[in-house]
Amino acid sequence: MRQLVIEAWKNRELIWALAVKELRVRYKRSALGFLWALLNPLLMMLILTMVFSAVMRVPVHDYPIFLISTLLPWTFFSQSLAYSADSIVSNGELLKKVYVSKSVFPIAAVVSNLINFFLSMIPLVLLLVIFRFPFYWTWLYLLIPLISLILFTLGCSFFFSMVNVFFRDMSHILQVVLQAWFYFCPIIYSLDFVPARYRMLFRLNPLLYPLNGFRLAIYYGLLPTAQSMAVSLVCGIMALVIGYGLFRRSQDMLVFYV
Amino acid sequence: MSRVGAISGSQRIYFQQVVERFRLIQERPDTLREAFAHLFRNRVSYHDFEALKGISFVISEGETVAIVGRNGSGKSTILKIIAGVYRPTAGLVKVSGKVSALIELGAGFHPDLTGRENIILNGLLLGLSRQEIRSREQKILDFAELGEFIDSPVKQYSSGMYARLGFAVATEVDPDVLLIDEILAVGDAPFQEKCLAKIDEFRERGKTIVFVSHDLDAVRRLCPRALLIHEGVLRLDGSTDQVLAEYEGVLQQISA
Numbered sequence: 436m437r438q439l440v441i442e443a444w445k446n447r448e449l450i451w452a453l454a455v456k457e458l459r460v461r462y463k464r465s466a467l468g469f470l471w472a473l474l475n476p477l478l479m480m481l482i483l484t485m486v487f488s489a490v491m492r493v494p495v496h497d498y499p500i501f502l503i504s505t506l507l508p509w510t511f512f513s514q515s516l517a518y519s520a521d522s523i524v525s526n527g528e529l530l531k532k533v534y535v536s537k538s539v540f541p542i543a544a545v546v547s548n549l550i551n552f553f554l555s556m557i558p559l560v561l562l563l564v565i566f567r568f569p570f571y572w573t574w575l576y577l578l579i580p581l582i583s584l585i586l587f588t589l590g591c592s593f594f595f596s597m598v599n600v601f602f603r604d605m606s607h608i609l610q611v612v613l614q615a616w617f618y619f620c621p622i623i624y625s626l627d628f629v630p631a632r633y634r635m636l637f638r639l640n641p642l643l644y645p646l647n648g649f650r651l652a653i654y655y656g657l658l659p660t661a662q663s664m665a666v667s668l669v670c671g672i673m674a675l676v677i678g679y680g681l682f683r684r685s686q687d688m689l690v691f692y693v
Numbered sequence: 694m695s696r697v698g699a700i701s702g703s704q705r706i707y708f709q710q711v712v713e714r715f716r717l718i719q720e721r722p723d724t725l726r727e728a729f730a731h732l733f734r735n736r737v738s739y740h741d742f743e744a745l746k747g748i749s750f751v752i753s754e755g756e757t758v759a760i761v762g763r764n765g766s767g768k769s770t771i772l773k774i775i776a777g778v779y780r781p782t783a784g785l786v787k788v789s790g791k792v793s794a795l796i797e798l799g800a801g802f803h804p805d806l807t808g809r810e811n812i813i814l815n816g817l818l819l820g821l822s823r824q825e826i827r828s829r830e831q832k833i834l835d836f837a838e839l840g841e842f843i844d845s846p847v848k849q850y851s852s853g854m855y856a857r858l859g860f861a862v863a864t865e866v867d868p869d870v871l872l873i874d875e876i877l878a879v880g881d882a883p884f885q886e887k888c889l890a891k892i893d894e895f896r897e898r899g900k901t902i903v904f905v906s907h908d909l910d911a912v913r914r915l916c917p918r919a920l921l922i923h924e925g926v927l928r929l930d931g932s933t934d935q936v937l938a939e940y941e942g943v944l945q946q947i948s949a
Contacts, residue, residue, distance in 0.1 A: 449817040456814060460805050532800035534777035534792075535818055604725040687780045691715065 439538065439679050446539045453543035457518070458550060472554040476507055480562075487623050495625070497654075500568055503559055504653040505622045505646045508580070511552040512588050512642065513613045519544035519592035520599045520606045527600075527693025537686045538679075541596040545589055559653075571656030580648030583667035587641060590674030593682035600692050601685075620646055641670035704789070705870055705901040706752040706775055711784035713745040713770050744770045746925040747784065754869075757902040759912040759933060761940050762922035763947070768905045771922070772796060772872045775903065790869025790901070793819060795876050798859030804848035808839055808858055811847055815862045829865045836861035836887070856880045864891055871895055874905045889915070909937060 443450065462468045480503045488498035495501050522540035523530070530537065563570060599605040620642050621629075629637055637643060644659075644667030651657045744767045752758050760768045773779045774786055776794035801818045802811045812833055816826035834843060837858045839850075847855060857880065864871070873892070880888070892915060895902060906912055912919065912933060919936035921929040921943070929939045 448823050452814050452817050452823075456803060456806065456810075459810075460803065463805055529801045529818070531773070531778060532796045533794065533818055602725050602728065690778060 436676060436679070438683065439675075442536050442538055443542055446536055449535075450539050450543045450546055453539060454547035454550060457543065457547035461547075469554070472551050473558050476503065476510060476555045477558045477562075479510070480506060483623060493624065493628075497566055497568060499562060500566060501625075501650070501654050502623060503562060504650045505620070507552060507555050507559060508584055508646055508649050509617065509620060509622050509642075510555070511548050512584060512591075513617070514551070515545045515548040515588045515592055516595055516609060516613065517606075518548060520595040520609050522592075523596045523600050523689055524603070524693055527690075530690050530693060537689055538593070538682065541592040541682075542589065544596075545585070545592050549585065569656065571652065573652040573656050573658055576658055577649065577652050579664050580645040580652070580667060583648070583671040584642075584645040586668075586671030587645065587674045590671070590676070590678030593675075593678035597682045597685055597689065600689050616640075616642070621650075622646065625650070641667075641674065644670060703754040704751055704787075705754050705756075706750075706903070707785070707787040708751070708771075708774075709749050709785040710747045711745055711749070711771075711774065711781045711786055712743065712747055713767075713774065713779060714782040715742045715744055716740075744925055745774075745781075748922070748925075748927045750920060750927060750930055752901060752903065754901055755896075755899040756918060757896050757904065757916045759904045759906065759916035759919040759936075760922060761906075761909070761912060761919055761936065762928075763943070766922045767925045768922055769796070769874055772874050772903065772905060775870070776872055788870065791820070791866070792870045792872065793863050793866040793868035794872040794874070795860065795863050796872065796874045798856045798863070798876050799847070800859070802847050802855070802859065805846050807846055808837070808843040808850070811858070812862055815859075816866070819863060819866045821866060833858075833861040833865050836864075836891075853880050853884060857884060860888055860891075864895075868900070870901045870903070872903050872905075875907065909940075912937070 458469075458472075462471055465471060467474065480499055483502055483506070484499045487493045487502075488495070519541040522544045523537060526540050529535070562568075595605060595609055599609075619637070619640055621637070626634060626637060626643070626647070644663050647663065648659050648667060651659050748767075748771065760771060762768050770779065772794060773796065774781055775788055776792055776796065777788075778794075778796075799811075799815070801815050803814065806814065809830075812830060813823065813826055816829075817823065821829075837843075837854070837860075839854055839858060842850060842854060847858070850858070856876070860876070871892075876888075889911065892902065892904075896915070902915075904912065904916055916933050918931070919933045920927060921936045921940050923943060928943070929936050
């Protein structure tokens with residue numbers, strides 16, 4: 436783990452440049468450019484709100500805010516994974532010619548999506564203003580679910596970027612897994628909707644804790660229990676230790692398989 | 694293996710019994726389906742290929758050494774091991790000092806970014822800091838001679854422009870060890886002259902250069918010493934004249 440911190444710090448300028456490049460390339464030559472980072476979550480929210488609030492009548496007040504408070508962190512997670520899964524493979528030609536720390540590519544994928552995430556907080560704030568929704572002081576606490584989520588995302592990103600080199604199926608499997616995971620997380624619903632006897636199953640989902648942290652702080656203005664905070668941090672740290680551990684073990688092999 | 698380890702005196706590159714084994718790529722299970730298929734068929738369906746079969750040599754500070762040999766003899770593999778791209782399967786490798794590899798010019802350029810943006814990205818990839826790049830940018834621009842193209846995306850560049858920019862960035866890294874792999878084949882005569890002049894400048898400054906080329910005139914001009922690699926084995930290590938004579942013998946054997 437110390438290795439990771441040292442490597443990331445040593446390569447911080449490169450990671451930042453790669454992350455910015457990623458965003459630049461993503462939005463380059465589109466007429467709206469960076470505005471898409473703001474529009475995308477808004478449109479997504481609009482669609483889901485129409486389906487679940489207007490059509491299916493989920494009994495939740497201010498549904499758009501209920502939804503977006505967990506949709507944004509989820510989008511950060513899922514996009515980071517989708518990008519990092521290809522990050523080593525798509526830089527394969529480079530890795531064969533220049534010596535670079537392999538870890539910079541998944542980290543840069545996460546960082547670029549983190550920038551995107553912060554940009555997407557702007558429409559969230561706008562939405563709160565439009566709905567005259569209060570800004571709770573619990574916003575201050577968001578740092579903890581955010582850190583947990585980043586650690587967890589990094590761990591998964593290391594894992595998938597590495598596995599995808601050996602088994603290219605992984606990027607396809609990942610799409611399905613993410614789709615299923617989206618419905619398994621309390622994003623369009625909350626845990627109260629789940630019948631009590633299944634709730635235990637849902638509690639096994641490590642993403643539940645950081646996502647709930649976001650919703651509690653933004654939508655309910657409540658703090659999660661200390662236990663829940665601890666679980667979310669522990670899950671994040673464990674994911675990173677395992678994901679990076681596996682990545683490190685095989686990083687010298689990657690260049691032969693890309 | 695330690696990439697940068699204790700290395701005696703003026704030695705820059707130290708290879709002892711280095712073996713590099715590859716698993717041949719078409720045989721490896723690329724997808725889960727194939728992996729399962731292999732699991733059930735229960736037979737070994739890959740075979741290993743030894744690109745280097747125990748190679749030993751030492752290159753000292755300030756030397757300019759050529760590596761010659763036929764295609765596929767293992768020359769580029771040696772450079773990639775020195776550069777740290779490949780890990781040797783067995784043997785000991787020590788390299789001291791900063792290494793810059795001109796294995797492919799402009800590897801890592803992003804087609805959609807401009808020349809200027811790519812200078813920064815590529816410089817960072819090669820291990821420079823942002824500040825170092827900024828202070829060297831003018832020299833890079835001067836060498837690359839791209840004019841107004843510097844602010845256009847590099848996908849619009851001609852291959853010569855691409856090569857010039859790649860060479861300019863890689864040599865501005867100011868390495869202690871410069872690895873050059875057959876890159877002078879691209880670009881026109883004036884560009885080649887410029888590159889050779891740059892390489893001469895490196896030599897005069899006492900840098901270590903490893904030069905892989907099929908251009909035997911360039912080898913004669915630049916390198917007093919040469920290594921002949923044949924089918925993964927170091928066949929001869931000696932003065933360039935001696936080695937090239939032997940190499941011509943090898944080539945004749947094959948065509949005869």
